[in-house]
Amino acid sequence: MATGEENYDIDALTEKLKAFALTQTKSAAKMDSKTVGKVCKECWPKALQTRVDSSVFPKVMDKTTKSISLENKEQIRKFISEAAIQYDDIKEKSKDFKKHEKFLAEKIIESQLGIKKTEVSKTGAIDRLTDTSKYTGSHKERFDEAGKGKGVEGRVDKVDKSGYVGNYKGQGTYDEKH
Known part of the structure; x- marks a missing residue:
């Protein structure tokens, strides 16, 4: 045949x-x-x-x-x-x-054998999830202004070893007062 x-x-x-x-x-x-x-x-x-x-x-x-x-x-x-x-x-x-x-x-x-098509979300979830204005607290630090993730820098708090408390506003002014 x-x-x-x-x-x-x-x-x-x-x-x-x-x-x-x-x-x-x-x-x-x-x-x-x-x-x-x-x-x-x-x-x-x-x-x-x-x-x-x-x-x-x-x-x-x-x-x-x-x-x-x-x-x-x-x-x-x-x-x-x-x-x-x-x-x-x-x-x-x-x-x-x-x-x-x-x-x-x-x-x-x-046919499109073995080719999987990835489609853009129709719900707009990606835009919503990367919009930093909608996040509060430490979560808003995870993305830059463009909506791109910062990676480890956005998730891990770096320890400031300068000797000052984190929210102290007068850092570096000790010598100026005396």
């Missing part, structure tokens, strides 16, 4: 899988069962996820390394092909495997 006549971009698919595998296993060379499961969870329908985990991955994986080699495009083609067969069995039963292969491959290529 996998003859290199796929109707999807195998190179783009391989690169996307390598980049994702690198974020998961620190190796862009292979995908283990856990990584394949995460790809399925992020890209494919839920009904297909269990079938890939129980049927497709064990059938396609290298028996010695228990993984799919991302250097071997034939193994990736076989993985997509077997997943398409399972997808057809779940969804349509149309036996149009090439259409399903393209659909599944493009879902992976177009």
